Amino acid sequence: MAFGEQTGRSAREEARSAFMRRGACPTLVQPMRTGDGLLARLRPTGGIFSIRQFIQLAEAAQRHGNGTLEITARGSLQIRGLQGETVQPLAADLDAAGISVPAGPIIELSPLHGITPDEIGNPLEIEARLREKFAAELLSPLLAPKLSILIDGGDSYGLAAVTGDIRVTAVSRGVWRVAVNGDEQTALPLLTGSADAAVHAIGDLLHLLVSLGQHKRCRDIERRRLLAVFPSMEGVLATAPERKGPLVGTLALANGSAILGVRPRFGQLQAAELIAFLAAAEALGATQVRPSPGRIFFLAGLHSQSAASLTDIAAGYGLSADIDDAAAHIAACAGAGACASGQFQTKARAERLVAIAGELLDGSMVVHLSGCAKGCAHSRRTLSIVGTDEGYNLILDGVASDTPDAQFASGGINSAIEKLARFIKNERQAGESTAACLRRFGKDDVIKAMRQE
Structure with a gap:
């Protein structure tokens, strides 16, 4: 694995030793044990992969891991399902692809x-x-x-x-x-x-x-x-202008080129689907892949017509270029089966949430599905559904580790969520967001509505 400015074997080993001493977040040097093997997190120099490098990365993840990749809320990539004996071969493959991952703290650059x-x-x-x-x-x-x-x-x-x-x-x-x-x-x-x-x-x-x-x-x-x-x-002035965050969809540039932002469903990618999508993108002229905060990655080097073609096929590969996609308002961790701490299958629960509780997903807040109280997928206060040994904790406005506002048995969570969505639909005023409606009623009334027969 190449480490940015470090050159030579001694510098590389020094960087690796530094990571080991620091007990850093999961990296190729020190991957983290999870429920589906080892997990490694990486971000390339400058936050940019060539399209060919990203294909090679996906192929390596398929070859040495379980073929599952994730993009985090901050735009880093995670490779899942590694084993102790496959970590170094993965690092060697990425090194051969020319993917450089600098040592030390992560330096994040604006994605575009x-x-x-x-x-x-x-x-x-x-x-x-x-x-x-x-x-x-x-x-x-x-x-x-x-x-x-x-x-x-x-x-x-x-x-x-x-x-x-x-x-x-x-x-x-x-x-x-x-x-x-x-x-x-x-x-x-x-x-x-x-x-x-x-x-x-x-x-x-x-x-x-x-x-x-x-x-x-x-x-x-x-x-x-x-x-x-x-x-x-x-x-020093503290004021700062309001600016947009990275968005999915097509951004047309004045020179006739275009950038396409796509979001993997709930931040997770399967290598086989990703490789096929990237091959199509490469054939249409894409030259770069740029992972971004918001669990998005951007494809650069396109033209408006080729970006439109990729948008049309994205859904078939588990990707969305739809700015109104309700699934974008769910933050779900790896969950049971992928994380040893996960108490429920968060991705399946997320799909169910989209199907039965669209009223909650208007974009005014994130619904956080956390397999345990660590809350890895979302660190800010929001509506959180947290797995426990007995079922689920519901936190209407907080983080996963907060004291729950209500607790539900495993068999009762779907009914509770449906009642919450129905309550919002019936009680929300004209022009009022879901988050504002919940604040207006307060926790006691909302929980009471969720428990009504």
């Missing part, structure tokens, strides 16, 4: 960088400078395994809604804003300045995190310490 005409700054340039100048710091075993660094070029389809420890956003030509701990609206701004100033600021934050001790996050840094390093932070 270098393509969209309204991009303000080049995230790839910031990443390259950062990896060159602070390569040793990025490999520190003291950094938190889930430390996230976001670099957003300021285009319409960037990372505005994605939370991060450190976020760098282009705000005007040649000017970047560095902020910590949040999304574009909530993160605390520290400075604005040139690309060099932004890179130095990231380095200062890495040094500060290391000085605090092992596995600290930006939320652990006291304000007084931030002020000591960034004395002008109180004068």
Whole structure:
């Protein structure tokens, strides 16, 4: 497996050792044991695969795993069903395909960088400078395994809604804003300045995190310490414009080319279907695949007509290019059979939810189906249905680990969900969203309605 800027066997082994010491999230170096074998997570340099590389990755997942791939809420890829003896052959195949996965914390770039005409700054340039100048710091075993660094070029389809420890956003030509701990609206701004100033600021934050001790996050840094390093932070404007998140469907560009965004159903792909779809995409001119937050991946290099052709066939391969697809409003983890902690089959439950409870899936909230209280598929407050030893916990506005508002036996959950959907349909006012209706009635009345005979 290639590791970005690291070259030579000793540097590669050093990077691998760093990952092992940090107990990082599942990677090819240290995959995670799940109910269907080992799971490895990866993100390529710059967030870009060539179409041929993505086909080779799917073939390798089929050859060395169980053929199931997933795209996470943050746009990373997961390969499932690996075994101890197949991890290194998989890594060798990806290395042979020229897929480079840098060591250290994940650096997320706005998914359409270098393509969209309204991009303000080049995230790839910031990443390259950062990896060159602070390569040793990025490999520190003291950094938190889930430390996230976001670099957003300021285009319409960037990372505005994605939370991060450190976020760098282009705000005007040649000017970047560095902020910590949040999304574009909530993160605390520290400075604005040139690309060099932004890179130095990231380095200062890495040094500060290391000085605090092992596995600290930006939320652990006291304000007084931030002020000591960034004395002008109180004068930095915190306002940020509203921007769109990445969307499925066709984005036509002024030069006549087009980008197609597709979403795997509930974030999961079968390698055989993916390979066939990618072969069709390659034949129609697609040159790149870019995984994106929102469990989407983009195909670049198309024209409007070829994008339309791919849209027409996507559903036959378990993919959707429909912006109104109700399934997009469900966050489902791997579930029973794929995860040792899963208490129910989340994908089957998700399909059932689409069939019986469309009223819940109007886009005003996410319905989170979690096989256990860890809540891996969705970290924000929402309507959560959580598997337990006895059945299901229902949390109307919270995360999977919260105290449940109601509990249902396994045999009663379908009826409860149908009653909830019917309640929303009957009680929602004109123009009112599902989320607003639930807030208006409150938890007690909603739970009462779900328990009525």
